[in-house]
Amino acid sequence: MKKLFRLVSVIISSLALVLVLSACGSKSLADQNVVTRAKQTNTITWGVKADTKLFGLMDVKNSQIKGFEVDMAKALTKQILGPKGKADFVQVTSSTRMPLLKNGNIDAIMATMTITPERLKQVDFSRSYFDAGQSLLVKKGSSVKSVKDLNHKGATVLGVVGSNSVQNVAKFAPKAKVLQLSDYAQAMTALKSGQGEALTTDNGILAGMSVENPGYVLTGGAFTKEPYGIAINKGQPEFKRDLNTALTKVEQSGQYNRILKKWFGNVPGMNVKEMER
Amino acid sequence: MIAIFHNYGGLLLQGFGQTLLCSVIALFFSLIVGSMFAIFETTPIKFLRVIARIYIEVFRNIPLLVITMFFFVVIPMFVAKINGFTAGTIGLTIYTSAFIAETVRSGINSVDPGQMEGARANGLSWWQAMRHIVLPQAFRYVIPPLGNQFINLVKNSSVLAFVAGFDLMYQGNVIASDSLNTMSTYICIGILYLIITLPLSYWMRYLEKKLA
Numbered sequence: 001m002k003k004l005f006r007l008v009s010v011i012i013s014s015l016a017l018v019l020v021l022s023a024c025g026s027k028s029l030a031d032q033n034v035v036t037r038a039k040q041t042n043t044i045t046w047g048v049k050a051d052t053k054l055f056g057l058m059d060v061k062n063s064q065i066k067g068f069e070v071d072m073a074k075a076l077t078k079q080i081l082g083p084k085g086k087a088d089f090v091q092v093t094s095s096t097r098m099p100l101l102k103n104g105n106i107d108a109i110m111a112t113m114t115i116t117p118e119r120l121k122q123v124d125f126s127r128s129y130f131d132a133g134q135s136l137l138v139k140k141g142s143s144v145k146s147v148k149d150l151n152h153k154g155a156t157v158l159g160v161v162g163s164n165s166v167q168n169v170a171k172f173a174p175k176a177k178v179l180q181l182s183d184y185a186q187a188m189t190a191l192k193s194g195q196g197e198a199l200t201t202d203n204g205i206l207a208g209m210s211v212e213n214p215g216y217v218l219t220g221g222a223f224t225k226e227p228y229g230i231a232i233n234k235g236q237p238e239f240k241r242d243l244n245t246a247l248t249k250v251e252q253s254g255q256y257n258r259i260l261k262k263w264f265g266n267v268p269g270m271n272v273k274e275m276e277r
Numbered sequence: 278m279i280a281i282f283h284n285y286g287g288l289l290l291q292g293f294g295q296t297l298l299c300s301v302i303a304l305f306f307s308l309i310v311g312s313m314f315a316i317f318e319t320t321p322i323k324f325l326r327v328i329a330r331i332y333i334e335v336f337r338n339i340p341l342l343v344i345t346m347f348f349f350v351v352i353p354m355f356v357a358k359i360n361g362f363t364a365g366t367i368g369l370t371i372y373t374s375a376f377i378a379e380t381v382r383s384g385i386n387s388v389d390p391g392q393m394e395g396a397r398a399n400g401l402s403w404w405q406a407m408r409h410i411v412l413p414q415a416f417r418y419v420i421p422p423l424g425n426q427f428i429n430l431v432k433n434s435s436v437l438a439f440v441a442g443f444d445l446m447y448q449g450n451v452i453a454s455d456s457l458n459t460m461s462t463y464i465c466i467g468i469l470y471l472i473i474t475l476p477l478s479y480w481m482r483y484l485e486k487k488l489a
Contacts, residue, residue: 007479014471095450099459122457161447162454179361179441180451186439193350194358195441 034107034232034239035080043086046073047106050091051183053208054263055112058091065089068204068263069110072129075255076230079246093183094162098122101233108243109231112205114164124236125229126243131275132202133222134165137191137209144198146220150176156196158187165201168224188213202226207267251277278461285452292448293469295362299444300431300473303369307430310370311377316407318382329378336375341436344368349440365437365444373430380422384415417488424481428474445469 038044048069049056056067070089077087090106097109101123114132115125138144150157151173159166161180169178179196181187188209191199199206203222210216232239250256257276264272282289317329336344345368352359359367388411396406416423438446449466453459 007475011471011475014475095454095459098457119457161450167455180447181441182439182450189346189350190441193353195349195353195361 031235032104034236035242038081038085038107038239042081042084043088044073044077044081045088045090045105045107046077047090047092047097047100047109047111048073049093049111051093051185052112052205053212054204054267055208056091057208065091068130068259069112071259071262072250072256073108073110075250075259076243076246079249080242094160097231101231104233107232107239112202112228113231114202114226115229116164119231122234123231124234124240125231126240127247128227128229129247130204130228132204132226132228134168134200134224134226135203135206135218135222136220137199137206137216138197138219139191140215140217142197142219144219147172147200147223150198152176158190158196158199160184160187160201163201164226165224169200172223184209191216204264207264211267278464281452281456281458281461281465284456285448288448288452289445289465289469291443292445293472295437295443296431296434296445296470297473299362299366299369299434299437299442302366303373303434304427304430306370307373307377310374312381312412314374314378315381315385316412318378319385319407321403333375333378336371337379339372341368341372341433342439344372345436345440361440361442362437362444365434365440365442369430369434369436373426373433376426376429377423380419380426381415383422384419385411387418388414420481420485420488424478424485427481428478431474431477432470 034044048065048067050058050065052067054067055069056065058064059066073089074087077085090100092100092106092109092111094111097106097111097113100106101109109123110129112132113119115128119125136144136147136150144150147169149155150169153175155173155176157166157169157173157176157178159169159178159180161182166178166180169176179190181190184201184205187199187201190196192213198219199209203218206218210218230243232243260275261272264275314329314332317325318333320326345365348359348364348367349361352364392410392414393406396410397403401409434444435446437444438450441447445466449462452465453462456462
């Protein structure tokens with residue numbers, strides 16, 4: 001009995017310690033006004049992807065992140081802070097971007113993040129800066145022609161944890177099994193090794209993968225609408241307004257179309273004309 | 278945190294079950310395989326010693342994730358289709374068995390050589406002496422470090438998350454991205470791991486007291 005009591009007390013005290021640790025630091029950088037701080041330091045810190053070709057990919061040669069979103073973030077920073085404004089980049093994944101934004105490590109997320117009602121409860125979004133749609137990547141000659149072909153028992157769809165495309169699969173092909181891997185490189189490797197019939201996510205990202213892996217093609221077209229937005233913390237109306245104004249200016253000056261063409265101009269199966277603004 | 282348990286109880290429970298299942302399977306087989314290689318390492322037969330040495334040095338010095346990814350990616354390409362759970366459990370078993378082999382070997386070595394000599398002088402074969410005289414003493418010595426290995430094994434089972442093995446860590450990542458509340462989810466996951474590891478460590482301590 002005494003031993004049991006000791007075991008229970010150890011468990012309880014370790015749980016209490018965990019709770020105390022987690023309660024620390026509730027007041028953080030995230031509550032400060034981002035625009036004021038950005039003007040003081042002349043820097044905006046962006047969370048971008050580093051594993052997604054065309055949007056944000058780490059260039060191993062000079063360890064810089066390059067892609068559509070990185071160029072857009074630079075253009076927006078220049079609009080908000082003036083030509084001397086500096087854009088800092090922190091690499092994020094689908095599962096780290098929210099906590100990093102909430103604790104103030106980054107000012108804004110520009111990481112292939114779809115505007116969804118659930119996310120709007122947690123963060124604010126700017127206007128959409130890219131109109132993506134969910135699609136499928138399959139091996140050339142695969143029998144899968146659309147998402148309907150995956151709606152049977154035994155079908156396995158690969159996705160990335162933290163992306164809402166995996167939740168969409170449950171809607172469009174409820175009988176298929178979904179495997180969520182930790183990033184796109186791993187999901188692609190799993191597709192190649194035959195762990196699943198199709199890889200699903202937004203068409204822009206899949207286009208990047210099919211450029212790198214010529215044996216794999218996009219199929220079935222887009223079956224959802226996934227407008228990407230810039231996520232910022234709630235309670236930053238000034239920053240949100242500035243971002244939207246900057247986005248409008250970038251679009252009107254034709255810079256948006258130039259950046260779009262630079263990254264998506266040569267991708268087979270992508271209609272750049274349709275996405276121009 | 279309570280909201281996480283409330284909203285995602287089913288997923289957490291499923292993950293908990295998978296982690297427990299994987300841990301038990303890997304623990305059982307890694308103990309057997311590890312002990313086998315430990316005995317190989319101490320046999321008078323040189324061939325077996327070399328085999329054991331290579332196995333231990335290779336698998337002890339490769340990251341667990343690499344071994345697991347090998348079984349998840351390469352084996353399905355050329356041999357047979359295996360899922361994430363199987364790949365993860367095999368990887369975990371191989372990886373841990375290398376550590377257990379080293380642990381058990383140190384136990385065998387710490388048994389006085391006189392024990393083996395005495396047993397042989399009394400007419401026992403090498404294997405009989407090993408089984409009845411040396412190994413029981415060796416295991417008594419190595420219970421504390423073995424306990425360490427077991428706890429590491431349970432925590433290392435989180436490698437299943439990387440190969441979609443539906444374990445606790447995998448479900449944790451899924452829940453974190455769905456609830457957008459990473460920290461609370463990870464704390465819940467931590468508590469569930471504690472529920473597996475704390476009794477395990479207390480049981481090892483109890484064994485140590487009882488046998489040593």
